[in-house]
Amino acid sequence: MKNRFILSFLLLLFISGHALAQSLVQLEFLGRYSTGVFDEGATEIIAYDGATERLFSVNGNTGNIDIIDISDVTNPVFMSSIDLSPYGGGANSVDFRYGVLAAAVEADDATDNGFVVFFDASGHYLDHVEVGALPDMLVFNKGGDRLLVACEGEPNDDYTIDPLGTVAIIEVSGSGSSFTIDQSTLLDFTMYDNNPVQGVRVFGPGATFGQDMEPEYIALSPDGKTAFVCLQENNAIAKIDVLKKSIEWVRPLGFKDHSIPGSGLDASDRNNGQINIANWPLKGMFQPDAIGAYVANGETYLVTANEGDVREYDTYEENERIKDLVLDPVAFPDFATLQEDENIGRIDVTTTMGDTDGDGDYDELYSFGGRSFTIWNSEGDLVFDSGDFIEQHTAVLYPDHFNASNTNNNKQNRSDNKGPEPEGLTITQLLDSTYLFLGLERIGGVMVFNITDPSLPYFVQYVNDRDFTIDPEDSGSGDLGPEGLLFIPWNKSPNRQNILVVANEISGTITLYSADNLCGNKKVTICYNGNTLCVNSNQLPGYLSNGAVIGTCAQSPRLVGSKGIDFTLMPNPVENVLQVSFSGVTESQISITLYDVQGRLMKTVAYQNATSYSNQSIDVSDLQTGSYYIYLENKHGQIAVEQFSVIR
Numbered sequence: 001m002k003n004r005f006i007l008s009f010l011l012l013l014f015i016s017g018h019a020l021a022q023s024l025v026q027l028e029f030l031g032r033y034s035t036g037v038f039d040e041g042a043t044e045i046i047a048y049d050g051a052t053e054r055l056f057s058v059n060g061n062t063g064n065i066d067i068i069d070i071s072d073v074t075n076p077v078f079m080s081s082i083d084l085s086p087y088g089g090g091a092n093s094v095d096f097r098y099g100v101l102a103a104a105v106e107a108d109d110a111t112d113n114g115f116v117v118f119f120d121a122s123g124h125y126l127d128h129v130e131v132g133a134l135p136d137m138l139v140f141n142k143g144g145d146r147l148l149v150a151c152e153g154e155p156n157d158d159y160t161i162d163p164l165g166t167v168a169i170i171e172v173s174g175s176g177s178s179f180t181i182d183q184s185t186l187l188d189f190t191m192y193d194n195n196p197v198q199g200v201r202v203f204g205p206g207a208t209f210g211q212d213m214e215p216e217y218i219a220l221s222p223d224g225k226t227a228f229v230c231l232q233e234n235n236a237i238a239k240i241d242v243l244k245k246s247i248e249w250v251r252p253l254g255f256k257d258h259s260i261p262g263s264g265l266d267a268s269d270r271n272n273g274q275i276n277i278a279n280w281p282l283k284g285m286f287q288p289d290a291i292g293a294y295v296a297n298g299e300t301y302l303v304t305a306n307e308g309d310v311r312e313y314d315t316y317e318e319n320e321r322i323k324d325l326v327l328d329p330v331a332f333p334d335f336a337t338l339q340e341d342e343n344i345g346r347i348d349v350t351t352t353m354g355d356t357d358g359d360g361d362y363d364e365l366y367s368f369g370g371r372s373f374t375i376w377n378s379e380g381d382l383v384f385d386s387g388d389f390i391e392q393h394t395a396v397l398y399p400d401h402f403n404a405s406n407t408n409n410n411k412q413n414r415s416d417n418k419g420p421e422p423e424g425l426t427i428t429q430l431l432d433s434t435y436l437f438l439g440l441e442r443i444g445g446v447m448v449f450n451i452t453d454p455s456l457p458y459f460v461q462y463v464n465d466r467d468f469t470i471d472p473e474d475s476g477s478g479d480l481g482p483e484g485l486l487f488i489p490w491n492k493s494p495n496r497q498n499i500l501v502v503a504n505e506i507s508g509t510i511t512l513y514s515a516d517n518l519c520g521n522k523k524v525t526i527c528y529n530g531n532t533l534c535v536n537s538n539q540l541p542g543y544l545s546n547g548a549v550i551g552t553c554a555q556s557p558r559l560v561g562s563k564g565i566d567f568t569l570m571p572n573p574v575e576n577v578l579q580v581s582f583s584g585v586t587e588s589q590i591s592i593t594l595y596d597v598q599g600r601l602m603k604t605v606a607y608q609n610a611t612s613y614s615n616q617s618i619d620v621s622d623l624q625t626g627s628y629y630i631y632l633e634n635k636h637g638q639i640a641v642e643q644f645s646v647i648r
Contacts, residue, residue: 063090308369481506
């Protein structure tokens with residue numbers, strides 16, 4: 001797994017344009033709705049009705065559902081609210097299909113069973129059904145005849161009541177006055193009480209397996225027959241047969257090794273403001289929040305946003321800073337140095353794991369979340385992880401506010417605690433490509449990745465409408481804390497553009513972005529003779545026969561693999577002169593190109609008659625502090641890639 005993880009990191013191209021069919025999407029700001037309420041969850045999860053051109057937004061501040069008119073996408077307007085007080089303590093999630101709005105409503109006492117309440121598009125009550133404790137997320141299948149609900153079943157504050165974690169499958173039919181609830185089935189995990197799944201975290205005080213499971217989020221396979229459920233606190237995932245209404249399996253997600261190249265992290269909020277994304281003897285629990293599913297090459301794949309979560313209650317807290325633990329001197333011979341604040345002393349880790357020999361000190365350290373997104377196959381095996389790219393990229397773009405939280409602008413405020421926290425996501429297919437839109441809860445904004453090839457995703461774009469010059473509590477600070485992401489296809493949108501909708505819970509805003517082919521929906525973007533052109537589809541054959549390729553013109557083609565090349569850089573990080581060595585090259589005409597993380601070409605060095613070089617010098621004294629990518633290329637394209645950092 002370690003070698004595959006390193007390879008995955010090296011193969012993730014962090015450039016913003018490619019001369020390929022996949023580079024078509026571009027997010028551009030359209031409009032914003034604002035509640036004017038700061039840090040009260042006034043805009044959380046959203047659903048959409050294309051017939052009425054309305055959004056339905058969970059308002060955590062009021063506990064109600066707000067109805068917002070987006071017929072003018074540049075000026076979303078509040079219409080009304082749906083009062084949920086007759087049904088419980090407030091909504092946590094919504095989804096909409098075929099004229100029916102479903103709302104997950106927790107009970108007044110969150111440890112009691114909650115409800116799913118159904119309304120029509122105008123907010124008129126249709127029916128409701130009881131489900132498990134703390135219904136936290138729900139989703140309709142594409143046919144609209146089944147609704148799945150993740151009921152988290154969190155304990156009370158003193159951990160004297162711990163409800164079962166459950167998943168409800170609700171079968172419905174009709175809409176409006178003809179809407180009916182046909183059947184509701186509640187699944188739980190008690191079948192594992194006497195035979196727990198090895199590797200799945202079961203650690204609540206006195207909890208059984210069934211009580212300890214906390215379903216967080218659900219993704220349905222495209223055919224709707226299978227559901228995949230994140231068990232965030234348990235660092236696990238469950239697979240459900242929707243038609244048979246049964247749990248097929250529960251599996252642990254394992255751990256991310258932060259000691260290997262490409263999966264480092266910035267671990268301290270107290271190191272004199274120096275960004276230090278480095279490798280540490282630390283393992284991260286993936287602990288995904290949102291999960292999505294898509295099909296590639298006929299197989300189903302899952303994508304998780306690895307936010308991380310901690311159990312903190314009045315009578316039980318699992319987290320502790322590393323500097324406050326006793327570390328095993330054999331496992332950590334440099335423990336005193338590690339525990340300093342400027343290293344990993346301030347990182348929060350779980351106390352439920354790590355004492356492997358039971359002698360009272362810690363032999364291993366496990367932090368919360370992965371600071372990444374991960375792609376898994378349908379059996380829960382890791383296919384790809386984005387490593388430390390999110391931190392590397394945001395460090396370059398926001399060096400003065402790197403890892404700031406969503407309620408303050410303090411640099412590295414979250415470095416010691418889950419970093420940027422990828423939380424929400426949505427996946428969509430545009431033409432022949434599949435895109436991931438990933439929300440970063442803390443620093444803010446949305447990252448876009450092309451995930452058409454699950455083993456070789458690449459970065460497309462990052463938008464962040466946060467203004468770091470303004471205090472987050474003040475008007476005009478922009479979008480803070482993206483929570484819910486929703487994609488509206490062009491044929492259902494008010495302006496006939498693809499639209500990405502992002503609900504930001506801290507700023508209480510909902511922002512709309514166009515998410516179109518750079519040339520719009522009726523034309524195709526191509527690269528021809530080094531120029532990006534917009535052409536009609538019937539013009540493609542002629543252009544393609546003359547050497548054009550679909551997509552925007554790029555500064556560099558996509559890496560296709562390392563091809564057995566030995567490619568090393570020293571020192572790394574570097575101040576002024578980088579020593580480059582390579583061997584195993586079969587072509588003698590070689591060039592080396594340097595790019596920044598935004599895909600901008602920094603410099604090119606050519607080697608005309610060499611299949612190997614040792615310690616060749618490249619002057620990088622003109623490059624600013626930050627991360628860069630260096631590509632070894634022959635006449636056929638890139639054959640190796642490495643990352644390096646420049647420090648001053």
